Amino acid sequence: MDAFLENAARAKWRGVLGINIGKNFDTPMERAADDYVACLEKVCTAASYVTINISSPNTKGLRGLQDKAVLDALLGRIVTARDRLADRHGRRVPLALKIAPDLDATQIADIAATVRAQRIDALIATNTSLSRAGVEGLPHAEEQGGLSGAPIKAHATAVLAALARELAGEVPLIGAGGILSGADAAEKAAAGASLVQLYTGLIYRGPALVRECVRAMDRQPA
Template sequence: MLYDLARPLLFSLDAETAHEFTLATLNVAGRVLPRGKPLAAEPVRVMGLDFPNRVGLAAGLDKNGEAIDGLARMGFGFLEIGTVTPRPQPGNPRPRLFRLPEVRGIINRMGFNNHGVDVLVANVRAAKYRGILGINIGKNFDTAIERAADDYLACLDKVYALASYVTVNISSPNTANLRQLQGESELDDLLGRLKASQERLADQHGRYVPLVLKIAPDLDDAQVTNIADALRRHRIDGVIATNTTISRDKVQGVRYAEQQGGLSGAPVFEASTAVVAKLVRALAGELPVIAAGGITDARSARAKLDAGAALVQLYSGLIYRGPGLVGECVRATDDGRGTTA
C-alpha cells in the first residue's frame, strides 16, 4: 500500500534518479529500523546452502552493497549485489535507464557503473545482514577481452571470504564484447581458471563458496547445450538464467524501445523461461538453475519453478509492483519441495 502511494512520485522522476533515491531510502531504513527477516516458507537446500525461501533479489539494484540491510527488510530469502569490477568506473553516459510502463519493461545500458570491489567489500563488512549473500562480479570496460579472466579472478579473490556464493556475469550487453565469453573456447578457459582459483581459495579460507554463471537469453539451442556441457565439465555449482535481452520483438512501437541496452521485465519472460527449461533438460539435475527475467507476479514466479528452476530472482518487477511482490512470489513458490540440489 505504501509503495502504491509512493510510486507516482518515483515515476515522476528520471528513472535513474528514482533508483538512486530508492537506494538512499533503503540505506537509511536499514540503519534505523530493526533488522529484517526472510518471509517464512519451507526452507530449501541449493548448492549446499540453506535458503529460507526461494525468492531472491537479482544483481543490479544494489551494485555497491550500499543498502543491504534495507533490502533485507523486504523478506527475500537471499540477496545478490553487484555487478562489481576490480576498479571503479562511471559506466555509460546518462540517460541510460528507461521505463517502458506499457509493457512493464526496463531498458538499461548502465555499463557496470560501480565504485569498485574494495568499496563493495567495505560495505558488506559494515552490514548487519547475515543471510545468504551472492556477489556478482564482472570486468572493467577497458580490460581487453583476452584478459577478462584476470578481472574476474581479482574480484573473486577479494569477495570470496564474504560471499555465500559468487556469480560470474558474462552476459551483460552493455560492456563491449563481454558476451564473447559465452563462446565455447572462451568459456572453457574462463571457467577452468575460475574453478582452480575457487579450489585454492577454499583451502585458504577453510570454506567452499559456490560459483554461479549468469547467462543471456539470446542463445540458440546449440549454445545452451555447449554452456551446459562446460558447466558440468568444470563442476560449476549453479547457473542463473537469464540476464537482459537485446531483442526488441516484444516491444515494437513502444516508447524507448529503440534505445540501446538490455531489456528486462515482462517482455523477457518467455525467452528467459525457455532458456531455463532448455538448461534444466541439458543439465539433467547435475546443477541447479536460478531463474531471473520477467517475474512480475505469482504466476510468472511459479512458471519458473515449473520450468525446473530451484530459485527465482526479482528486479524489474519490483519497480512496477514494489515490495509486495516479494511476499506474493514467496507464497507462489512455497511448495514444500525442500532440498533440490
C-alpha cells in the same frame, strides 16, 4: 571492489549474500580471466556464493565469453582460483554462472556441457536481452542496453527450460527474467528453477513481491 566490500560490511543484512563479478569495460578480452580471478579473491570470504556474470549487454564483448572454448578456459581459471582460495580460507565458495537469453539451442547445449564439466554450482537464466521483441514501436524501444521485465519473460523461461532438459537436475537452476507475480515465479519453478531472482518486478511491485513468490513456489510440487 574495495568500496563495494565496505558497503557490504555496513549492511544490516545477515542472510544469504550473492556477489556478482564481471570484467572491467577497459580490460582487453584476452585478459578477462584476470579480472574475474582478482574479483573472486576480493569477495570470496564475504560472499555466500559468487555469480560469474558473462551476460551483461553493457560491457562490450562480454557476452563473447559465452562461446564454448572461451567459456571453458575462463571457468577453468576461475575454478582453479576458487579451489586455491578454499585451501587458504577453509571454505569453498559456490559459483553460479549467469547467462544471456539471446542464445540458440547449440549455444545453450554447449554452456550446459561446460558448466557440468567444470562443476559449476548453479546457473542463472537469464540476464537482460538485446532483443526488442514485444516492445517494437514503443517510446524508448530503440534505447541502447538490455531489455528486462515482462517482455523477456517467455524467452527467458524457454532458455531455462532448455537448460533443465540438458542438465536433468545435475546443476541447480535459478530463474530470472520478467517475474512480476507469484504466478511468474511458479512458472520458472515449473520450467526447472530451484530459486528465482527478481529485479524489474521489485520496481513495479515493491518488496511484497518477494513474499508472493515464496508462497507461490512453496505450492509447487517438489
